[in-house]
Amino acid sequence: MLRPVARSWKQNIRQFSFRPISSTSRSHVKIVEVGPRDGLQNEKSIIPTEVKVELIDKLGTTGLKVIESGSFVSPKWVPQMAGTADVLLQIKRNPGVRYPVLVPNVKGLDTLVDLLERHPPPAGSSEPPLTDEIAVFIAASESFSKANLNCSIGESIDRLVPVVRLARFKGLRVRGYVSTVITCPYEGPIAPEKVRDVAKALHQLGCYEISLGDTVGTGTPITVENMLNAVTSVVPVEKLAAHMHDTYGMGVVNSLIAVKSGIRTVDSSVAGLGGCPYSPGATGNVATEDIVHALHGAGYTTGVDLEGLAEIGGWISSQLGRPNSSRVGQALLAKKTREAAAKAKEAQAGEETIQARL
Numbered sequence: 158m159l160r161p162v163a164r165s166w167k168q169n170i171r172q173f174s175f176r177p178i179s180s181t182s183r184s185h186v187k188i189v190e191v192g193p194r195d196g197l198q199n200e201k202s203i204i205p206t207e208v209k210v211e212l213i214d215k216l217g218t219t220g221l222k223v224i225e226s227g228s229f230v231s232p233k234w235v236p237q238m239a240g241t242a243d244v245l246l247q248i249k250r251n252p253g254v255r256y257p258v259l260v261p262n263v264k265g266l267d268t269l270v271d272l273l274e275r276h277p278p279p280a281g282s283s284e285p286p287l288t289d290e291i292a293v294f295i296a297a298s299e300s301f302s303k304a305n306l307n308c309s310i311g312e313s314i315d316r317l318v319p320v321v322r323l324a325r326f327k328g329l330r331v332r333g334y335v336s337t338v339i340t341c342p343y344e345g346p347i348a349p350e351k352v353r354d355v356a357k358a359l360h361q362l363g364c365y366e367i368s369l370g371d372t373v374g375t376g377t378p379i380t381v382e383n384m385l386n387a388v389t390s391v392v393p394v395e396k397l398a399a400h401m402h403d404t405y406g407m408g409v410v411n412s413l414i415a416v417k418s419g420i421r422t423v424d425s426s427v428a429g430l431g432g433c434p435y436s437p438g439a440t441g442n443v444a445t446e447d448i449v450h451a452l453h454g455a456g457y458t459t460g461v462d463l464e465g466l467a468e469i470g471g472w473i474s475s476q477l478g479r480p481n482s483s484r485v486g487q488a489l490l491a492k493k494t495r496e497a498a499a500k501a502k503e504a505q506a507g508e509e510t511i512q513a514r515l
């Protein structure tokens with residue numbers, strides 16, 4: 158009879174260890190901050206452009222290298238993103254940071270290209286263009302595709318062919334998203350093979366990176382691992398990114414599972430902002446503060462200033478009048494408040510001692 162092999166706790170820990178392997182490039186995880194787009198697109202009341210711009214400018218000082226800054230989608234479908242052109246015109250562009258925007262079709266790309274051509278960097282300057290990257294998006298579920306893009310999966314892929322071709326011709330990098338990689342809000346569980354096939358289509362279209370979105374946030378380590386096994390059989394792991402929503406509180410663990418599988422790009426949203434307009438009940442992405450804390454704790458580098466990020470998470474949550482959904486952000490801000498109170502108390506005690514001696 159086969160007996161289960163007894164494993165020591167050290168062996169078990171090693172099995173689940175997220176410790177990065179020795180080479181430095183493998184120990185770095187790129188964070189794609191999607192708060193200003195995915196995070197804000199679902200907010201009910203229209204957020205002033207100044208707030209969006211200030212959010213992106215603040216995020217641009219934290220060491221983040223990619224900040225998704227809006228979308229050129231139909232304003233009838235997602236009114237919150239209607240002012241993306243103004244946002245791109247007003248942000249203070251940090252030369253080391255990319256500011257991609259979402260584009261669903263040729264109309265959106267034409268609008269963006271026209272904006273870029275009307276506002277080129279000053280001649281002879283080293284200033285970057287308003288943006289040099291777009292993101293296109295499709296779904297692994299037919300019903301979600303219909304709800305989000307008003308077409309079938311096949312039609313959405315056909316629609317992207319001229320978008321990707323024109324974008325690349327214009328010198329824009331193209332990132333691709335696959336939504337509903339675990340569950341569809343209308344159809345339920347999605348077979349990993351469906352995700353594999355649409356991810357492969359985006360790869361073949363020429364997307365330099367494909368971000369796998371657990372739109373509903375129902376993924377667990379096992380379902381995420383199964384999905385990744387299917388996708389990595391056709392797309393190189395270094396071309397993939399994890400985009401985990403945190404509706405069921407699994408965002409950090411699922412992102413870590415992706416990192417453990419070899420993925421080195423993780424999408425996240427400051428303060429856990431967000432929710433998808435076409436995924437009822439889904440909450441925001443994994444909070445950037447939470448995943449950065451988890452990655453740093455596991456020995457990975459992100460280049461992101463966690464405390465600065467927590468400040469921004471507190472600031473944008475109060476601007477929107479919503480609770481801060483980042484547990485790490487809340488903890489860091491509470492710690493800062495405690496430390497400031499202790500310092501003030503100490504200063505007051507010192508002052509009283511001096512007064513008593515006088």
Ligand SMILES: CC(C)(COP(=O)([O-])OP(=O)([O-])OC[C@H]1O[C@@H](n2cnc3c(N)ncnc32)[C@H](O)[C@@H]1OP(=O)([O-])[O-])[C@@H](O)C(=O)NCCC(=O)NCCSC(=O)C[C@@](C)(O)CC(=O)[O-]
Pocket residue numbers: 195198228229230231232233234235259261262264265266268294305306307334335336337370371372400402433434
């Ligand atoms: C794709 C369409 C446009 C099709 O929508 P449609 O209604 O089939 O399009 P249409 O071609 O019939 O056009 C309808 C109207 O929209 C206009 N229009 C058409 N295109 C544009 C455009 N680009 N920019 C501005 N206007 C546009 C067009 O001109 C027309 O205006 P009208 O003549 O009625 O006045 C629509 O379904 C759409 O905009 N969908 C986007 C929905 C969206 O933004 N969802 C959220 C982003 S995806 C996401 O969050 C998931 C992700 C990426 O984060 C990953 C994850 O977590 O899963």
